[in-house]
Amino acid sequence: MIKGKPKNLKQGVTIADVAKAAGVSVPTVSRILNNKEYVAEETRDRVNQAIKQLGYVPHFQARQLRGGASQTLALHYPVESPHLVRGVVETPYITGAAAAAGEHDYFLNFLVSQLTPDTLLNMFRSNQIDGMMLLQVRLDDWRVDLLRENEHPFVMIGRCADLQGLTFIDLDFESAIISAFSHLVELGHREIGFLTYPESWRNSKLGPAVRSFEGYEHALHQHKLHPHYREVAFSSVEDGISGTHELLDENPQLTAIVTCNHMVAAGSMKALAQRGYRVPEDCSVLAIGFGEFANGTTPSLTAFEWSSYEVSYRATLMMTEKLNEPLLPAQQILVKPKLIVRESTQAAT
Amino acid sequence: MIKGKPKNLKQGVTIADVAKAAGVSVPTVSRILNNKEYVAEETRDRVNQAIKQLGYVPHFQARQLRGGASQTLALHYPVESPHLVRGVVETPYITGAAAAAGEHDYFLNFLVSQLTPDTLLNMFRSNQIDGMMLLQVRLDDWRVDLLRENEHPFVMIGRCADLQGLTFIDLDFESAIISAFSHLVELGHREIGFLTYPESWRNSKLGPAVRSFEGYEHALHQHKLHPHYREVAFSSVEDGISGTHELLDENPQLTAIVTCNHMVAAGSMKALAQRGYRVPEDCSVLAIGFGEFANGTTPSLTAFEWSSYEVSYRATLMMTEKLNEPLLPAQQILVKPKLIVRESTQAAT
DNA sequence: CTGAAAGCGCTTACAG
DNA sequence: CTGAAAGCGCTTACAG
Numbered sequence: 001m002i003k004g005k006p007k008n009l010k011q012g013v014t015i016a017d018v019a020k021a022a023g024v025s026v027p028t029v030s031r032i033l034n035n036k037e038y039v040a041e042e043t044r045d046r047v048n049q050a051i052k053q054l055g056y057v058p059h060f061q062a063r064q065l066r067g068g069a070s071q072t073l074a075l076h077y078p079v080e081s082p083h084l085v086r087g088v089v090e091t092p093y094i095t096g097a098a099a100a101a102g103e104h105d106y107f108l109n110f111l112v113s114q115l116t117p118d119t120l121l122n123m124f125r126s127n128q129i130d131g132m133m134l135l136q137v138r139l140d141d142w143r144v145d146l147l148r149e150n151e152h153p154f155v156m157i158g159r160c161a162d163l164q165g166l167t168f169i170d171l172d173f174e175s176a177i178i179s180a181f182s183h184l185v186e187l188g189h190r191e192i193g194f195l196t197y198p199e200s201w202r203n204s205k206l207g208p209a210v211r212s213f214e215g216y217e218h219a220l221h222q223h224k225l226h227p228h229y230r231e232v233a234f235s236s237v238e239d240g241i242s243g244t245h246e247l248l249d250e251n252p253q254l255t256a257i258v259t260c261n262h263m264v265a266a267g268s269m270k271a272l273a274q275r276g277y278r279v280p281e282d283c284s285v286l287a288i289g290f291g292e293f294a295n296g297t298t299p300s301l302t303a304f305e306w307s308s309y310e311v312s313y314r315a316t317l318m319m320t321e322k323l324n325e326p327l328l329p330a331q332q333i334l335v336k337p338k339l340i341v342r343e344s345t346q347a348a349t
Numbered sequence: 350m351i352k353g354k355p356k357n358l359k360q361g362v363t364i365a366d367v368a369k370a371a372g373v374s375v376p377t378v379s380r381i382l383n384n385k386e387y388v389a390e391e392t393r394d395r396v397n398q399a400i401k402q403l404g405y406v407p408h409f410q411a412r413q414l415r416g417g418a419s420q421t422l423a424l425h426y427p428v429e430s431p432h433l434v435r436g437v438v439e440t441p442y443i444t445g446a447a448a449a450a451g452e453h454d455y456f457l458n459f460l461v462s463q464l465t466p467d468t469l470l471n472m473f474r475s476n477q478i479d480g481m482m483l484l485q486v487r488l489d490d491w492r493v494d495l496l497r498e499n500e501h502p503f504v505m506i507g508r509c510a511d512l513q514g515l516t517f518i519d520l521d522f523e524s525a526i527i528s529a530f531s532h533l534v535e536l537g538h539r540e541i542g543f544l545t546y547p548e549s550w551r552n553s554k555l556g557p558a559v560r561s562f563e564g565y566e567h568a569l570h571q572h573k574l575h576p577h578y579r580e581v582a583f584s585s586v587e588d589g590i591s592g593t594h595e596l597l598d599e600n601p602q603l604t605a606i607v608t609c610n611h612m613v614a615a616g617s618m619k620a621l622a623q624r625g626y627r628v629p630e631d632c633s634v635l636a637i638g639f640g641e642f643a644n645g646t647t648p649s650l651t652a653f654e655w656s657s658y659e660v661s662y663r664a665t666l667m668m669t670e671k672l673n674e675p676l677l678p679a680q681q682i683l684v685k686p687k688l689i690v691r692e693s694t695q696a697a698t
Numbered sequence: 699c700t701g702a703a704a705g706c707g708c709t710t711a712c713a714g
Numbered sequence: 715c716t717g718a719a720a721g722c723g724c725t726t727a728c729a730g
Contacts, residue, residue, distance in 0.1 A: 012474045012475075012476075014722095014723060014724085015723065015724065015725095016723080016724095024700080024701085025700065025701045025702080026701085026723090026724080026725095027700075027701065027702085027724095027725075027726080028699090028700060028701075030724065030725055030726085031699095031700090031725090033724095033725095034725080037699095038699050038700085039699070039700085040699060040700085043699080043700085055474070057470075057471045057474040057475040058475060058723085058724075059414075059475060059476055059722085059723050059724070060419065060475040060476050060477045061410040061411075061413040061414045061419065061476055061722090061723085061724095062410075062414055062706090062722070062723035062724045062725090063723080063724060063725085064410040064706095064724095065408075065410045065411055065414055065706050065707065065708090065722090065723080065724070065725095066705085066706055066723085066724055066725045066726080068706090070409065070410065072456075090440055091439055091440050091443070094440070094443050094459060095459075095461050098459045098460065098461050099461060099462075102460070102461070102462055107421075107456075107458050107477070108458065108459055109456050109457065109458060110443060110444075110447045110457055110459055111447065111451070112444050112447050112448060112451070113448075113451055121406075122406045125361045125404070125406040126361075126406040126407060126408060126409040127361075127408055127409050127410055128409045128456070237641075237644055237645040263641075263645055266645035266646065266647070267645070269647050270645075270647045270649070273647050273648075292586075292612075295586055296586040296612055296615035296616070296619075296646075297615065297645075297646065297647070298615070298618050298619045298622050298646070298647065299622075300619070363706095363707060363708085364707065364708065364709095365707080365708095373716075373717085374716065374717045374718080375707090375708080375709090375717085376708095376709075376710080376716075376717065376718085377715090377716060377717075379708065379709055379710085380709090380715095380716090382708090382709095383709080386715095387715050387716085388715070388716085389715060389716085392715080392716085407707085407708075408706085408707050408708070410706090410707085410708095411706070411707035411708045411709090411722090412707080412708060412709080413708095413722095414706090414707080414708070414709095414722050414723065414724090415707090415708055415709045415710080415721085415722055417722090
């Protein structure tokens with residue numbers, strides 16, 4: 001429950017104050033504020049002076065009440081507990097969106113919670129937001145269905161199954177996985193372990209989880225490799241450690257490990273160290289992950305990576321474009337993660 | 350420039366629609382919406398039914414226009430380029446604030462930019478926000494002076510010099526540094542290197558930079574240690590690498606290194622590896638930094654750490670409390686970072 | 699080029 | 715317990 005607010009005791013100066021000070025009518029001030037045509041140069045000067053002198057600033061909500069738009073965008077990451085966001089959403093996802101929104105005079109609202117369909121719709125209906133960027137998109141995401149049905153503007157960072165008419169930007173995880181295995185095979189590796197997203201994510205049809213698994217199956221088939229994989233519980237260092245130990249207990253012959261997350265890769269390297277394996281001499285590690293982190297480990301991680309800042313910046317940009325030009329055709333962008341070879345991989349011996 | 354919006358073609362259902370459907374007046378609906386007293390049970394039921402049936406949701410801005418509050422909080426991190434936030438602000442700072450705001454029906458706006466005094470004041474004057482949480486606070490922060498002067502509600506995550514009447518939550522960096530050195534001295538280390546915040550940060554009186562340096566001087570004095578330190582340029586892995594090499598070039602006798610940032614600590618470990626030093630056998634590394642990261646390196650980092658989620662959650666909570674009870678006395682909280690001993694430190698040999 | 703009037707959707711006294 | 719009236723601060727036709 002929100003407690004009662006004290007009344008605006010010293011409410012700011014209003015457009016009426018400016019009008020009086022400049023000796024003109026309120027609509028005239030409004031016209032000048034909004035750069036409308038047909039205002040006498042002399043009047044404009046006088047009004048602008050009054051505005052400056054009084055320190056007048058238009059009331060945000062009053063404008064919106066007339067204008068219709070809230071000038072606010074939401075970035076939604078669905079999660080039961082905000083604590084869990086850690087390690088999955090990194091800062092650049094948020095700063096990228098905030099930067100793009102700011103540059104186009106939008107507010108950026110970061111939502112971390114499990115929305116209900118009602119709450120979600122209400123955000124639009126009550127005019128709290130004009131558009132939404134969706135993170136952690138499932139193949140059959142109810143948010144997508146609901147927003148599409150109600151014709152509320154949104155952009156996916158990720159993608160669902162039916163993409164007809166939808167705007168999104170996503171990473172091409174499937175091809176990243178395939179390339180990762182090809183890269184290792186070219187280095188002479190044949191027994192390669194794979195640590196991938198939680199099984200629960202795949203079961204709930206989370207895009208990257210499904211597609212990376214498909215990529216994995218493709219790679220196995222293409223190179224005729226034996227499957228050695230674990231779907232880890234979360235994407236934590238601990239999962240990387242336990243997953244790696246399990247893989248190596250069963251398959252001591254592994255000479256390389258691919259992971260779908262940078263924290264898991266860190267765990268993998270720890271587990272290898274615990275077993276007295278040197279990376280990359282005894283076992284290579286390749287991650288699909290975030291650049292900055294991959295660069296900070298010892299040895300540094302060879303990784304397929306992308307700029308999360310760029311991804312969410314572009315998603316937000318697409319959102320503002322869509323709001324300004326509702327008739328614009330859907331934009332669909334697939335980003336290919338880039339391979340950066342660092343110290344954690346080498347040719348099989 | 351914001352492009353023109355299309356008019357609200359299919360604007361949602363309004364309070365008037367509900368009133369008509371229920372056969373009552375608009376104020377009556379409003380009373381029910383706001384849980385005012387004195388409404389006949391029977392009327393209430395009828396109206397609530399109409400609300401449900403029509404899927405009515407109150408218009409956000411219209412409410413604000415009358416009520417005064419924007420129900421929006423801003424979290425401000427001042428930075429020339431949003432790219433630079435990386436590695437300094439971690440996700441939990443943002444999710445913690447978002448969670449606390451959400452729980453109290455506030456919107457959370459994440460601002461990453463160099464605000465001008467005008468832009469900052471305008472956010473309040475135009476009623477875009479009710480309050481602000483300040484990150485990266487300098488001892489003589491102009492934002493603090495300005496907001497204090499204009500009596501706009503804010504909370505610091507950090508602290509400035511004159512704390513009279515101000516609400517903040519901050520980490521006790523000074524004591525963390527002192528404790529870090531004491532810990533190492535107790536382990537028998539006498540030649541300890543120190544990698545700290547950029548000199549530019551200290552010059553611009555950024556709180557942690559100033560206080561950690563003071564803590565360092567205190568520690569040197571207390572334990573009669575020789576000074577071996579570098580103020581690194583940014584807080585990146587690369588800075589940690591170069592800083593560590595410089596320290597060791599000059600002082601090969603170092604047996605331990607303390608860093609003020611987790612990325613710098615990662616760089617330190619890389620540099621030591623490059624020199625063929627083992628951590629912790631040949632040199633201990635102790636960081637002031639973030640738990641999750643410290644846990645992921647190999648070897649894992651002994652560190653003084655804190656929960657950034659908790660810190661920004663509490664800051665945001667204090668903000669909402671202050672807005673609800675403007676007369677509440679200022680809350681001032683100093684958090685002591687906690688030492689977690691992991692693998693990167695051991696007794697001097 | 700400028701002003702009087704109406705209205706955005708809601709809430710708050712003020713009368714009944 | 716409920717409604718008619720006024721108003722929050724602004725913008726948009728509509729007349730001049």
